[in-house]
Amino acid sequence: GINAEKWGLIQVQKMTDMQFRRPAATDGPQRHLFVSNCGMATKIDVNAMESLLRSLSTIERIWWIEDKFHMYVSLPSVEDAVRVRDQLHNVFIPELGRKPLIEFAAEYQEPVPPPPPQCVSCSAHVSIPGLVLIDEFISVEEEQELLQYIDGSPWDTLISRRVQHYGYEFNYKTRNIDPNKPLPSLPQPFSHVLNRLVNQQLIPFQPDQITVNEYQPGQGIASHVDTHSAFEDGLVSLSLAGHTVMEFAHPDGRYKQILLSPRSALIMTQESRYAWRHAVVYRKTDMINGQIVPRTRRVSLTIRKIRGSPCSCAFPELCDSQSGHVESINEETDTCYEIRNHESRLFDSSSGKSAVDSGVGSEDQIVITEDERKHVHEVYDVIAPHFSHTRYKPWPMIDSFLKALPCGAIVADVGCGNGKYLGVNPSLFMLGSDRSSNLIQICADRGFEVAVADNIKLNYRSNVFDAVISIAVVHHFSTEQNRLHAIRELSRITKPGGRILIYVWALEQEKKKFDKQDVLVPWHLQMVYETKDKNDSDKSDKAEEKSAKLPKRKRNKQKNVSTDNDVEPAVESSKADLNAEPVALESTQSSESDTVTPKLDHGIVMTEKNAVVYQRYYHMFVQGELDSLIQRIPTLRIVDSYFDHANWCVVAEKIDLSKA
Numbered sequence: 001g002i003n004a005e006k007w008g009l010i011q012v013q014k015m016t017d018m019q020f021r022r023p024a025a026t027d028g029p030q031r032h033l034f035v036s037n038c039g040m041a042t043k044i045d046v047n048a049m050e051s052l053l054r055s056l057s058t059i060e061r062i063w064w065i066e067d068k069f070h071m072y073v074s075l076p077s078v079e080d081a082v083r084v085r086d087q088l089h090n091v092f093i094p095e096l097g098r099k100p101l102i103e104f105a106a107e108y109q110e111p112v113p114p115p116p117p118q119c120v121s122c123s124a125h126v127s128i129p130g131l132v133l134i135d136e137f138i139s140v141e142e143e144q145e146l147l148q149y150i151d152g153s154p155w156d157t158l159i160s161r162r163v164q165h166y167g168y169e170f171n172y173k174t175r176n177i178d179p180n181k182p183l184p185s186l187p188q189p190f191s192h193v194l195n196r197l198v199n200q201q202l203i204p205f206q207p208d209q210i211t212v213n214e215y216q217p218g219q220g221i222a223s224h225v226d227t228h229s230a231f232e233d234g235l236v237s238l239s240l241a242g243h244t245v246m247e248f249a250h251p252d253g254r255y256k257q258i259l260l261s262p263r264s265a266l267i268m269t270q271e272s273r274y275a276w277r278h279a280v281v282y283r284k285t286d287m288i289n290g291q292i293v294p295r296t297r298r299v300s301l302t303i304r305k306i307r308g309s310p311c312s313c314a315f316p317e318l319c320d321s322q323s324g325h326v327e328s329i330n331e332e333t334d335t336c337y338e339i340r341n342h343e344s345r346l347f348d349s350s351s352g353k354s355a356v357d358s359g360v361g362s363e364d365q366i367v368i369t370e371d372e373r374k375h376v377h378e379v380y381d382v383i384a385p386h387f388s389h390t391r392y393k394p395w396p397m398i399d400s401f402l403k404a405l406p407c408g409a410i411v412a413d414v415g416c417g418n419g420k421y422l423g424v425n426p427s428l429f430m431l432g433s434d435r436s437s438n439l440i441q442i443c444a445d446r447g448f449e450v451a452v453a454d455n456i457k458l459n460y461r462s463n464v465f466d467a468v469i470s471i472a473v474v475h476h477f478s479t480e481q482n483r484l485h486a487i488r489e490l491s492r493i494t495k496p497g498g499r500i501l502i503y504v505w506a507l508e509q510e511k512k513k514f515d516k517q518d519v520l521v522p523w524h525l526q527m528v529y530e531t532k533d534k535n536d537s538d539k540s541d542k543a544e545e546k547s548a549k550l551p552k553r554k555r556n557k558q559k560n561v562s563t564d565n566d567v568e569p570a571v572e573s574s575k576a577d578l579n580a581e582p583v584a585l586e587s588t589q590s591s592e593s594d595t596v597t598p599k600l601d602h603g604i605v606m607t608e609k610n611a612v613v614y615q616r617y618y619h620m621f622v623q624g625e626l627d628s629l630i631q632r633i634p635t636l637r638i639v640d641s642y643f644d645h646a647n648w649c650v651v652a653e654k655i656d657l658s659k660a
Contacts, residue, residue, distance in 0.1 A: 019063070020072055020105040022627075022638060027106055031081045034105040035088075036070040037098050037643045041397075048095040056084050067400070069642045072105055090508065090623070099510070101623060101643055118257065119287040120245055126256040128248055130270030132202065133258060137265035138193060143240050149189040150212055150240075150299060161219050164212040166190070168306055175227040177209065177306055186210060193238065194303065202267050203234040203305075211302045215244065215280065217295040223249060223279035228311035228319045231304040235273055237266040242298035245286045248276045251318070259288060262298075274315045368456075371478040375520060375617035377435055382603075383525050383614060384438035388418035397644050398471060399424055401501050401651070409466035412493060414455055415473030419443035422450075431465075433458065455486040460493040468493060468500045472647075474626075475504040475619045478518065483619065484629050491635045496656030499639065502630075502649065507620040509646040517622065520615035524606075621648045 023030055038044055053059050053073060057080040063072035075081045081104065089102040138146075155162040166186050168177040186194070190210060197203050209231070213221070226235055237246075239260045246266070248256045260266060268278075285292050310321035317323060368377075380387065398421060405411065407427040416422060416432030417439055423430075423446075433453035434440050443450040453459045455473055468490050477483045490500050507514055604613040626648045630636050640651040
């Protein structure tokens with residue numbers, strides 16, 4: 001422990017992370033500092049740290065956390081904190097032997113619990129022009145007939161909210177439909193409902209598009225206005241099986257709740273269709289007539305007609321046709337649905353590119369780039385045996401994360417490589433996945449539960465895992481859209497309340513310097529691995545036996561990896577410089593090096609060093625970049641952020657939206 005008396009006026013406290021929080025963008029500088037790379041777990045000289053801080057400012061308090069790589073410092077004023085941060089942040093301190101990485105921290109405040117749902121009657125006096133609610137629009141028998149047909153039809157089950165589309169498919173990313181891709185005609189069981197809507201002059205057209213949504217208790221839909229340019233004036237929501245409360249909000253602040261009973265039809269036209277946002281809040285109960293009423297399963301039919309020309313409504317500031325702005329709902333379920341619904345188009349053999357939409361914006365598209373295909377996917381399959389030979393020692397912080405999980409927890413290792421972490425804690429049930437089938441085969445041979453899967457499209461159900469780890473994976477995606485979606489997938493498969501640990505390579509490395517963020521890093525593949533094929537499967541084993549007989553120092557050089565660091569010696573290679581002479585490593589000798597042909601066309605044979613060099617793509621993360629990506633995902637909350645062995649690292653927690 002630390003002797004507080006040595007610290008004079010400085011008070012040393014043990015605390016939890018929850019006493020401080022990351023400031024919001026609007027908070028500005030704070031008088032508290034979050035100092036990473038200098039916590040108790042780094043074994044720094046605490047007296048040196050005290051002297052350094054006191055030489056720069058009066059210190060109110062230092063907050064230490066056991067077994068953490070960060071600490072907090074409280075100063076008398078914001079000005080003092082700004083001055084200390086400016087002088088110490090990312091500056092190598094000889095007395096400490098490291099660089100403090102400093103950000104501002106705000107005082108944590110207990111979140112205010114959400115108020116109980118308001119009674120529907122509270123907004124009964126609010127009138128919404130163009131909104132019509134008809135209770136018992138269909139009979140009980142008609143309701144059962146519709147439910148029987150819907151439940152007998154295929155659902156999209158790859159998201160938490162099940163969906164069916166008829167007539168045209170609704171695109172959750174663009175908030176629109178493609179009129180050039182019609183689905184089969186609307187089914188006959190829906191015809192009597194559609195005809196009744198037209199015959200009673202509730203809508204002025206024959207509908208041609210229906211979206212069916214199933215809402216289980218706790219599920220809802222974000223506040224939105226249906227895209228003006230996509231559909232005509234007149235939307236219908238028909239409720240089956242269960243009730244819900246739909247909330248409407250006007251830009252001027254007016255607000256109204258409406259009870260949608262089973263078999264009711266809600267018709268939105270004119271102002272209610274174009275200007276009022278509507279939503280179903282994520283919760284399990286509603287307040288009706290002063291009573292808390294539990295929700296049950298509800299199936300809704302959203303009935304619409306696609307628009308054939310730009311919208312010219314009387315609300316130009318809210319109209320995408322007239323303003324050019326398309327609303328985007330950043331909702332995890334919608335995002336995941338869009339990706340899963342287009343999974344069959346993931347790979348276009350004619351172009352070698354992906355056509356999967358990410359749901360992160362009108363221009364954000366998940367595309368398997370040439371860098372990812374050529375310098376990640378292909379390379380790791382070729383170097384898999386050699387790569388596995390160099391990966392054997394778990395990192396302490398990752399080891400601690402896994403060993404702290406409760407017995408029986410279900411954990412996913414996404415990008416598991418050779419399975420180094422799959423056996424760290426035998427009390428866990430761990431599943432591994434990796435894009436490389438050759439690495440997965442190595443894991444399977446070791447008896448681990450593994451599957452081939454791309455982080456972009458994980459083949460796991462949503463909300464399954466108690467914890468997920470992603471070690472040295474996200475930095476292999478070459479676009480921000482792909483990196484963001486990779487993290488979204490980690491969130492999707494994690495249970496609410498579960499935790500995610502992510503490690504990515506840092507640009508701010510002390511030993512290795514990079515001039516830019518997008519780089520190619522060489523892997524020197526020993527010739528014995530390059531020439532290995534299915535007819536001489538024992539070659540790599542012989543190489544490992546030969547390596548094991550070498551002195552430890554030389555063996556570590558041969559492995560191209562330090563015994564305590566997964567980041568092998570990294571040498572930057574510009575994308576325009578692929579033919580530049582790479583740095584060679586010591587290797588075992590092989591008479592085959594004179595005639596070997598690289599398995600990939602971009603491999604460089606180094607005969608004199610008995611190796612073939614392949615380039616691997618990396619995006620080097622700058623400080624705060626990983627945190628910023630995670631903050632864009634509403635289902636995640638950052639619990640811890642730190643620097644570890646040339647990596648930026650974040651622990652995030654999945655938020656339970658049903659309790660929001």
